[in-house]
Amino acid sequence: MSNPPTEFYSAERWQNWIDRLDDEEIDPEDESSARLLLNLQDDTAIAVAKIVAAYDDGELDEETTLEKLGEVREIVLSEVDIDDEETLMLVDGVQTSLVCVFYAAEEYVAGGPADDASVDEYIRAAADAEAEEELDAALGYAAQAGTLVFDDEDVDISVAEDIEYGLVTEWVNGLDSLQSAMSDPEVVEEDE
Template structure:
């Protein structure tokens, strides 16, 4: 095995672009189940990449420094500005990107600082309270802390979102739900 073969690729710009091309080609009606599934698959695919980085770290195939680099690499690819010909589709992709923000932060926090003491549900409720007070930095911090707990195996009850006002915290918690699914079952989402 050459050194190049031993370097695992967790995510690529080409993979993200394939998803974006698919979104560009599809008729996307958010009320349509297939459209919603496409966006969820796109989101889950990025979360799976993060879960694979964390698994590689846990299995000692990569060290902490490489894990942080890989998480940042996936983040840079997925959170880069997207230019599509359709504003509605751009907004839908923006929603996916927003949902994934705490996934990247939580994974990095987990690698660097470990699991935060606390309870997922309490963190999510604290985030919703902070959002209600328009303290979005604190809200994101709480969601990231919840994310470290999710990575560590604590269950996130997605029904929490149904109790909340729709906003950033509900989108961020949706991202953590994708991360939770990816950690439990890191199967690759097929692009086609």
Template sequence: MSTPPDEYYTAERWQNWLERVEEEDLDPEDEDAGRLLLNLQDDTAIAVAKVIAGHTDGELGQERAMEELANIREIVLPEVEMDDEDAAMLVESVQTALVPVFYAAEEYVAEGPAEDGSVADYISAAVDAEAEEDLDSAVGFCAQAGTLVIDGDSLDREVVEDLEFGYVAEWVNGLDSLQTAMRDPEVVEEEE
């Protein structure tokens, strides 16, 4: 039985999260703010994981899976208008973290998992590319790592903790959400 269009993720769902972020007086150093943003990120990663699972299970053909992923990406990644600049920056950080999640999912649906290397190898290559200011290659390497995460490989905690702040660290944070979602694609409750 196939899932109706927009069932994987809706603009209304994303908007509910954004309203919640804007209603909270978010302090980036506050644990509750971090949890809310992580839930926002995980919720999107879970939707992506469900599309991948639908494709892997044969419920969604390749073209339909790609359409569903594009639909989620079009809902989540556009620039967000918010009165609170801090909240807008925090949401932008979540969006940044999710970029390689979408690339990895699309790559996985189109080509399957990367074949030449481990998750750690690709993340190391991404770190090197970022150091050379080659962000296109860096995000590409993170996406390749993501295809392996989707395929069941693990993102090593040590690798994550050793990353210096930057794009790769944010992207790997997104892959960590993807890993969690692939293992346990339970819906994050919007209202708590």
């Protein structure tokens, strides 16, 4: 058994992204700004995918895997210090998208892939739960969809077009980043 990496993501790495966003005039309509935000999200999803891959490969046990996921989650979901209100909102959107990625990873490690429905069915169930203002249930369904992404099933991003914009569409966005990370877990360069 090879030695797994001890650090999959660092507070310094996250802060570098945040500093970069803080330094630039972020305009979500601008392609390079949108790419920067997506890279921030993808970079985190890649770290999560690598932790789960190390678990799947037997390099990490369940307890260590959940610990590593918790460390990354704590870094990424902590409060961000950015002066510009709009940039702060955009980073908050990225963090919201990633909440589902973390829950899905933890659920996958603790219980394996959900097997009661398809990715689309879980996402639609999440949207229905959100419409009923049952947000915990909505996150649960979205996370179950995510466990299937870890199990190599695809998220059809067009499913988000059929549901009302809200938390579930943000979570689907996160699962889309996770799907990209699973298929191409190459590190996003911070200076692109």
